[in-house]
Every structure is written in C-alpha cells, then in structure tokens.
Amino acid sequence: MHCHHEKTIVIDDRVAFVGGIDLTSETGDRYDTNEHPARASMGWHDVCARIEGPAVSDVAEHFRMRWREVTGEWLAPVSPSEPAGATELQVVRTIPEHIYTAAPRGDFRILESYLRAYQAAQHFIYLENQFLWSPEIAAALRAKLAKPPNPDFRILLLLPSRPNTGVDDTRGVLAELIEEDGEAGQILACTLYARSGPHADPVYVHAKVGIVDDAWLTLGSANLNEHSLFNDTEMNLVVHDPDLAVRTRRRLWAEHLELPIEEIPREPTTAIDELWKPISKEQLQRRIDGRPLSHRLVRLPHVSRRSSRVLGPLTGLLVDG
Numbered sequence: 001m002h003c004h005h006e007k008t009i010v011i012d013d014r015v016a017f018v019g020g021i022d023l024t025s026e027t028g029d030r031y032d033t034n035e036h037p038a039r040a041s042m043g044w045h046d047v048c049a050r051i052e053g054p055a056v057s058d059v060a061e062h063f064r065m066r067w068r069e070v071t072g073e074w075l076a077p078v079s080p081s082e083p084a085g086a087t088e089l090q091v092v093r094t095i096p097e098h099i100y101t102a103a104p105r106g107d108f109r110i111l112e113s114y115l116r117a118y119q120a121a122q123h124f125i126y127l128e129n130q131f132l133w134s135p136e137i138a139a140a141l142r143a144k145l146a147k148p149p150n151p152d153f154r155i156l157l158l159l160p161s162r163p164n165t166g167v168d169d170t171r172g173v174l175a176e177l178i179e180e181d182g183e184a185g186q187i188l189a190c191t192l193y194a195r196s197g198p199h200a201d202p203v204y205v206h207a208k209v210g211i212v213d214d215a216w217l218t219l220g221s222a223n224l225n226e227h228s229l230f231n232d233t234e235m236n237l238v239v240h241d242p243d244l245a246v247r248t249r250r251r252l253w254a255e256h257l258e259l260p261i262e263e264i265p266r267e268p269t270t271a272i273d274e275l276w277k278p279i280s281k282e283q284l285q286r287r288i289d290g291r292p293l294s295h296r297l298v299r300l301p302h303v304s305r306r307s308s309r310v311l312g313p314l315t316g317l318l319v320d321g
Helices: 055-071 109-120 135-146 167-181 226-231 242-257 268-289 306-315
Strands: 007-011 015-019 043-045 048-052 089-095 124-128 154-158 187-196 199-205 209-212 216-220 234-239 297-299
Touching (some): 015 055, 015 216, 015 234, 043 187, 048 055, 055 234, 089 109, 089 226, 109 216, 109 226, 109 234, 124 268, 135 154, 135 167, 167 187, 209 242, 242 268
Parallel strands (some): 043 199
Antiparallel strands (some): 007 015, 015 048, 089 234, 124 209, 209 216, 216 234
C-alpha cells in the first residue's frame, strides 16, 4: 500500500516549506503554540522548515514529477534560484519502487541519511518522531548502545505518550533499547503534556526531527517506521551545519524544558543529565501518584506487551500517520 505522506509547499519556485505538518484537523487540531496551553483536548507538536535558494528547485522538481505521473501533463521547467544564504542543505526522499516512471527503482535516501548519521555519532543522538519501530533504525540505535563511542554518549527520544497506531511496537523497541543499555543511563525517552491545575492532556509529538552531535540535522515528513522509509513518498531536509543544528536543538529544548534558551547548557550531555532526566522522572512519578503535573516534560514508562513486539515491520506496511 502506497501513500502520499510528504508535506511540501512550493511558491513560484522561490520559496518552499518542508516538514511534518498536515493541512487538516483530522485526529487532532494541528494549531498549537510553543507554550502548549491546556485546551481540554490533545495538543500538537510539529516542525516545518521554510527554505529559499537552489534547494527549492529540488522540491519543485519533485512536485513536477508527481504531477506528471498523475496527470500526464508536463509543467514548465523549474526556474533556478540564486543562493539565499550560507547554509548548504540536501533534499532527501523516500520513493517506493515501481510507482514513478522517473524513479523506477525508488529512492531511499532518508533511511540512508539516518543510518549514516547514527553510525558516525560520537556524542549524542536526539530524535523527535511519531513512531519508533523501523527495524533498521532500532538496530542502529542498539549498536550504539552496545558499543558506545564514549562514556558520555546519550540517546534522547521525544515521542507521543500514545501514538495513534503501533503503541506496543514503539514500546517494544524502547524495551529492547533499555535492555541493551542496562544500567548505563545512556538512553532516555520522554513525552509532553499540556497541564491546567489537576488536569493534563497529551501533546501529540508529530514532529520528525533528528540531530546528531550538533553537526547533522534532519527534519521533514518521514516517520521512523517501514511505511515512511520504504513505501510512502516522503521528503526530508538534511543539513551539515553545526551552528544551525545547535540553534535548532537549543530552541526545541528550551520549549520542552520550559526555560529560556540562555539557560539551556550548551553541552548536550549536561542538559540531559541535569535537566531532562530529573524533570521527566519527577513528572512521571506525579502521574503514577495521581498528583498534578508541574511541568510538561514526562518520562515515558518503558512497558511492552512482548507478544506484540514483532508487529512493527508488519503493521509498518499497513498503517500510516
């Protein structure tokens, strides 16, 4: 089953938007703010990039390819853009095999980009994603935990408290990663809640962001499941720009930790150990005790129904989100 899952907008071949935001209110109201105020319904966390310059041509050409395949109409050639800044970025895609005449063998560079970045990781891996049940991704993360490149190596995951599909599959992968980690404390998985007095509503993490070593950054539409990495049309941006990676990470962490950016330690391991871990642990205990939350960041309990842990590769081909 093939799905058009990318979320792209191109304007006059000069500006493009690439990210994870669906233009719909189905399964949840996408309109939310960085403060995630409680609204007696599910909140929403998502990420999108606005780009200008030559990379816009790649987004525009991909749209033309899909338009041509569906309608048979050849649109006018892409108008190339002049450089718009110093950041170099790459547009990477998932295109399934035997769907598009222009790419009969498919295109699986989103998965390739993730795996290369993970294999090269030396200090930390940070992920925001809706799902975590790709066997290839899980194996790469397990390998880093089995032989961490240094004692301060960390993997930090931000996931929905309950994804709309495959909750047991994601929990199964988490359980495997925690088991591989042992007691080393090198992996942490968290989620978000909007709170109002004694009440708390989940903030659905729909973003698809990856940051490695403050040097490699990706964001786009691809979930970390088989559907997004093999079967759907997807688009991500990949940037090798330490300054942009650091600024993006600290901006996201300031939001999740409810702190000014200047109070976020520049060293990721310090921020994880001194802020993420104690805050999320306390808030999980509050939920267990039935007490009101005092922070939006909550640690995920690593629980799995082991009988369902093998479903990820199978359901990944059948469901979408």
